[in-house]
Structure formats: structure tokens, C-alpha cells
Amino acid sequence: MRHSYSFLFSAFLTASSLAAQAQTPISITRDDMPNVGDTLRVSQTVQLSGPSLNTRGANQTWNYASLRPLTQRMANYQSVASTPTLLQLTFGSLLSGSNRATIANRYDLTTLQDLGLPVGNVYGFFNESANDYRQVGFGVPVPTGTTTIDAPVTYRNQQSQDVVYRFPVTYEKTDSSESEFAIDLPGTAYLRDQQKRVNRADAWGTLITPFGTFATLRVVSTLYTRDSVSVSGAPGVIVTRPVSREYKWLGKNQGIPLLQVTTQLVAGNEVVTSVVYRDIYRRTGGVLAANNALAEKTVAAYPNPLPATADLRLLLPEAGPATLTATDLAGRLLFRQTLASATKETVVPAAAFGSFSGVALLRVQTAAGVAVRRVVRE
Structure with missing residues (x-):
């Protein structure tokens, strides 16, 4: 009987702890962003079942425990000094000026792929400060004869960098930024990207995923994007991309969102296009599990x-x-x-x-x- 009382007392303390945690909104600062050397596993899917994305306000509970991965990947964050030399010169501490980055990671720039441009696996360069977390540029692979070099791409100026978060991020805080960059691959493709980002911390509470249960602050980023595109020397065209929203559940000391749901406005309806969440290793039963996945x-x-x-x-x-x-x-x-x-x-x-x-x-x-x-x- 002693063991039963002990178990109930422990369960009561756990529940009380979660309740107390949920009743106080957290704030997000630079300390909650990625660190050099972080290797964070995420699961990816396109199916979302659980609470409506319209659930907002104070002391919410979002139960997405039924999420199942289609694929998994690692988000690896590295020092700028570990990137190719040309990128170090552009984004390192010696000559970079307003383009100085404090951290880098490698990922696929879906904007380019969705437009049919043969570029992927870019370096992303970010600057973390007490004031904000912003992207300051890219390293884009460019074919040169039989080899490929990573060419630096910067924003038009410091005021045109993409400010992902302004610190501290607190409940009901709203901010915005406007960014612009251009990628020119001579004879292959040209892209000029103009974006307005509007952030609003619209909710806080408890998030439940297959990774665990966490106190979170939700930030919704609404993205308005316009591209000028030219492929293989053809005349350029203007592409106004659908309005996109990033629903991001942020936790203390997590580095990246515990859950990010991306949507696009299609024919007047908000459609989920991507679901990414922190996770442990799992055997994915997705369509690529038993096949050679292409880059x-x-x-x-x-x-x-x-x-x-x-x-x-x-x-x-x-x-x-x-x-x-x-x-x-x-x-x-x-x-x-x-x-x-x-x-x-x-x-x-x-x-x-x-x-x-x-x-x-x-x-x-x-x-x-x-x-x-x-x-x-x-």
C-alpha cells in the first residue's frame, strides 16, 4: 500500500508542476536559440491531426501526440569558421561588418526548388544578439566547370535582413521586418526575393507531441513574398507567392521550434503544407524508408x-x-x-x-x- 500512495503522490506532484508551469507564460530570448554544435533531430510530415490552428490565447493545451513522421533529418548548427573559406570571409568576424554571422547551418531553400531552380543544400548564416535573431545571408552552390563552389549571397543591406525574432518574445508581442536578397547564377538562373514578415505571439500554454510535454509560447509568422525569376537567360517574370504562415511553438532552451506547422493560402483556404517537430530517432514507415532517397x-x-x-x-x-x-x-x-x-x-x-x-x-x-x-x- 505504501508504494501505491507513493505513486499517487508522485503523480500529483507531476500534475501540479505541469499546471503551475502552464499558468505562467514563458518568454523567449537569445539563450533559447540554437548553439554552435547543436545536432537536433526533427521529424517531418504533411498530415496534422489535433487542435485547430485557430486555437489561441492564454493557457492553452495543444495535444498533437498522434503525429507520425514521414521522414526524419538532423538540424546541424556549426561555426562560421567551419564553412568554406569564401563564406568565412563574407560572414566571419574579420571582414563581414553588417553581414557578420554567429552560427550557420545547411538546409534546402525550398523557395528555389518550388520555382524550378537547380539549387539546393544551401548554407544559411544567422546572427544571434541580445536584440534579435536574424538571417544575414546564404552560401549557394554554383557549378564552375567540373566543380562546385559555395558563393556568398547577402541581403541588400542590414535593414533588409530577415529578422526571424526580436527579443524578448513575449505573449501578445507583434513585430515585422522587410527583407530582400538576389541570387545570380550566370547562364543558369536569377532570383530576386522580397519578403515581409509579420510576427505575433498569439498564444501560450502546454504543447504535447511524441517528443514530450512542454511549456511553450506560440509565434505565428505571416510571410508575404514576391519573386523576380529568370531561368536559362529567359526574360524575367514576377511571381507573387501565396501568403504563407509559420505556426511555431517555442520552448525554453530548445534551439528550434518544438513544432512548426507551415500553411499556404490556396483558393481562399489555409492549407497545411509542412509539419516539422523535435523528435527522437524512430523507424519511419514513410515512402522513402526502404528506398534510395534522392537529394x-x-x-x-x-x-x-x-x-x-x-x-x-x-x-x-x-x-x-x-x-x-x-x-x-x-x-x-x-x-x-x-x-x-x-x-x-x-x-x-x-x-x-x-x-x-x-x-x-x-x-x-x-x-x-x-x-x-x-x-x-x-
Whole structure:
């Protein structure tokens, strides 16, 4: 009987601790951002089940314990001094000035892939200070003959850098920033990106995911983006991207959001396009689990979002046989195509999607491996 009372007392203390934790909103500072040497595992999916994203206000409980990963990756943060020499000169402490970064990581710049530009796996450079956490530039891989170099890309000026958070981040705080950068790959592609970010800390409370239970502050970032794009020397076009929102649940000493849900406004509806959350290692049962996954930059699907009457263009790693399979988020088959001799640039006609609108998962299988791309059809 003593053990039963001991267990109940322990459970009571745990519940009381969580309740006390939930009744006090946290604030986010520089100390809660990533540190050099952090290796953080995240799970990724496109399916969200649980409380509505419209649940906001004080002392909320968001239970997303039913999340299941499609894939996993590691978010690795490194020192600027460990990046290629040219990038060190641009973003290091010696010559960088307003472009000085304190931390770097490598990731795929989906803006470029959604526009069909053959660039991926960029370096992102960030500056952490007591005032804010901002992106100061990129390192973009540029082919030069038989090799590739990482070329620095900076924002137009310090006032045009992307301020991700202004510290301290507290409940009901609102701020904004406007950013602009350009990427020029001579003879290949040109991109000018202009963005307005509006942040609002609209809720706080307890977040429950497969990773655990945490006291969190939720920040919603609304992104308004306009691109000027030119590919292979063709005349440039202006692309106004759909309004995007990042719902981010931030915790103390976590480095990155414990949960981030990204949405896009499609035909007047807010559609979930990405779900990323902190996690432990899990065997993913996703479509890539038993296959050779292709690197992000080797397969591009564009334009994305895709107008209902537009054909979808695919850039493949090589010409040859390919199988294309599209499903909706519930797993229902939209179409399957087997191409005996696909070219490196393949066109999927608009008719293949029928009347479907929303988020589709496109599985591309080639001799080189398998890739899954998210396609938003308006």
C-alpha cells in the first residue's frame, strides 16, 4: 500500500508542476536559440491531426501526440569558421561588418526548388544578439566547370535582413521586418526575393507531441513574398507567392521550434503544407524508408503552387525510365504514370490531376532513387 500512495503522490506532484508551469507564460530570448554544435533531430510530415490552428490565447493545451513522421533529418548548427573559406570571409568576424554571422547551418531553400531552380543544400548564416535573431545571408552552390563552389549571397543591406525574432518574445508581442536578397547564377538562373514578415505571439500554454510535454509560447509568422525569376537567360517574370504562415511553438532552451506547422493560402483556404517537430530517432514507415532517397536538389517540381490549368514541370536527375505517383494527404491515388524514357525535364499535364485542388504528394521513382515532393494545386 505504501508504494501505491507513493505513486499517487508522485503523480500529483507531476500534475501540479505541469499546471503551475502552464499558468505562467514563458518568454523567449537569445539563450533559447540554437548553439554552435547543436545536432537536433526533427521529424517531418504533411498530415496534422489535433487542435485547430485557430486555437489561441492564454493557457492553452495543444495535444498533437498522434503525429507520425514521414521522414526524419538532423538540424546541424556549426561555426562560421567551419564553412568554406569564401563564406568565412563574407560572414566571419574579420571582414563581414553588417553581414557578420554567429552560427550557420545547411538546409534546402525550398523557395528555389518550388520555382524550378537547380539549387539546393544551401548554407544559411544567422546572427544571434541580445536584440534579435536574424538571417544575414546564404552560401549557394554554383557549378564552375567540373566543380562546385559555395558563393556568398547577402541581403541588400542590414535593414533588409530577415529578422526571424526580436527579443524578448513575449505573449501578445507583434513585430515585422522587410527583407530582400538576389541570387545570380550566370547562364543558369536569377532570383530576386522580397519578403515581409509579420510576427505575433498569439498564444501560450502546454504543447504535447511524441517528443514530450512542454511549456511553450506560440509565434505565428505571416510571410508575404514576391519573386523576380529568370531561368536559362529567359526574360524575367514576377511571381507573387501565396501568403504563407509559420505556426511555431517555442520552448525554453530548445534551439528550434518544438513544432512548426507551415500553411499556404490556396483558393481562399489555409492549407497545411509542412509539419516539422523535435523528435527522437524512430523507424519511419514513410515512402522513402526502404528506398534510395534522392537529394532534395536533384528533383524539382514547379511551378509550386500550381495553377489548376497549368502543367507541372519536373527536373529529374537523369533521362531514363521513371514512375510518377500522386496521392492526396489521405493516401488516395490521384494518378500513376510510368514513363519508359523520361527526359531530364518532364511535363505532367494538368489533366493528370483532374479536378483535384489542395496538397498532393508526388512520388518520383527513377533508376537513381526515389523522391517525394509536395505540390500545392490551386
